[in-house]
Amino acid sequence: MKLDKRSRDLRKMIVKMLQAGGRGHVGSALSLVEILRVLYDDVLRFDAGNPRWPQRDRCVLSKGHGCLALYAILADKKFFSETELLKFSKTDGLLGGHPEIKVPGVEASTGSLGHGLPIGVGLAINARYERADHRVFVIVGDGECNEGSVWEAALCAGKHRLSNLTVVVDYNKHQSYATTFEVQDLEPFADKWKAFGFGVQEIDGHNIEELRHAFTRLPIEDQKPSVVICHTVKGKGISRAENNLHWHHKNKVTEEEIQSLFEELEVG
């Protein structure tokens, strides 16, 4: 499936940050682009001019190393100026290699994996206590699901039947060293979440319609937290990065390489 212009434009913003910072978790961000795009375009309630607006939906990027995609969409939505993208991971820049709460639109500082879902459980319990109708989304990576704390929080969310909580898994099947099947196989993955008390749906995480359909029909099951397992491609949209472990985190990228990435994204 070809990526549309909006998906390619967001990826160009990611390449701009790679160009500016000279490094970044590119592959991990590229698999996330459509997930974040649909959340921010069609699902989440937010006010970019008032990032702490109490009625906003809470969206925690627990796989914080995917932040290039988050920064692209937050800049696109005017949470901060696009010029910040050009200062990515520079001394005087706002945006670093993992998201921090000082950045408008970032809900929680993450980076070390396995922290976002426990925090999301707290946010969801608070919303329920306050009888507030905002929702909580936590985006986790597949490699991140190696962490025990993810499953501690999943048990807790299931016990409390947190139907206002949705876990979105970016299941690109690759972690840093190798595929998830080689490093620490998660399968049967959907069954694990079901067993922990979640309503589960599996979709193509690059298909805009499937994402919209899934995210606008939550919770998946009444009285249960939801997990949307998004089957994605690491490095999606840049042919040399797709399913290429050397692009999980990229540095020492040449200007020539950057230009060819822009050209590829131009034509799609």
Place this chain on the structure above:
Amino acid sequence: MRKTSLDMVYELAKQDKRIFFIGSDLGVGTLQNFKEEMPDRFFMEGISEANIIGMAAGLAMEGKIVYVNTIATFLTRRVFEQVVIDLCMHRVNVRLLGNGGGLVYAPLGPTHEAIDDLAILRAIPHMTIVAPADANEMRRLMLKSVDYPGPIYIRIAKGFEPVVTGEEVSFDIGKAFPMREGTDALIMTTGVTLRNGLEASDQLARQGLKVSVLHVPTLKPLDQSTILKYAAKVPVIVTIEEHTIIGGLGGAVAELLMEANFSAPKRFKRIGIPDVFPEKYGSQSSLMAEYGITTDNLVKVITQFTQVNDPAKGCAPSRMWG
């Protein structure tokens, strides 16, 4: 002290709807009144401390004040990174109530002995660390804990400790409290060792030595000005704590004193647990005695140090004792 801290959580929560409680898998009946009267703010989430700290952070990010209670080692060693990232980086109002600070769990062995909790937490920016001396001080601390900004670790001793502070003494987080005045030596205490400090000062008074006692319940932020003011007046300074001598009260005071560059010579000694995992069982008091965390040892060390300091005794001023 433990009962007081939990009773206070209940009392405070009745007055303030921002207050939540999360336990791990505490003893049967713990805070039953809280659970019955305020069930939507009472959580017992199982043996899953990483999740509990994150969950507490999430609640606190939304403006709640969350008291988390379990065994101290689990709140420090086990979930260090959650404490650093979820609580301290986000500067949220979570209060960690650590059961069994020090050697309380002597019969259970070194997995449960929180002998390094203060050192572990002192290294984290934005953390506040308080070790009260008795139930009275715990009550005063708990009242102040509600609106104090940022995360707080509250070290809870065994329970049924002798009460050594008065009912009406004032308390502020971040303040050290002079309990005895004297110019021959200074004893600094934290937590339950205040009792040893007071007893030693009284015994030494009978020997003609005037020994001040400065109680330092707040390890971080350290009340540097009061400590330096009292340290400046004396030639002998001894710290005593139910904690490793690395990085706790003794470590914090040593760092401060070295950089003070006093012109007059000082003798300094840290009394505490040496750099070991305790190998014996027994009781809190028997293990404290094993490591010299006693009134008798405090008296002995100060007696030796002050004699050394007396030019009439002819000892070299640079010699270290103890």
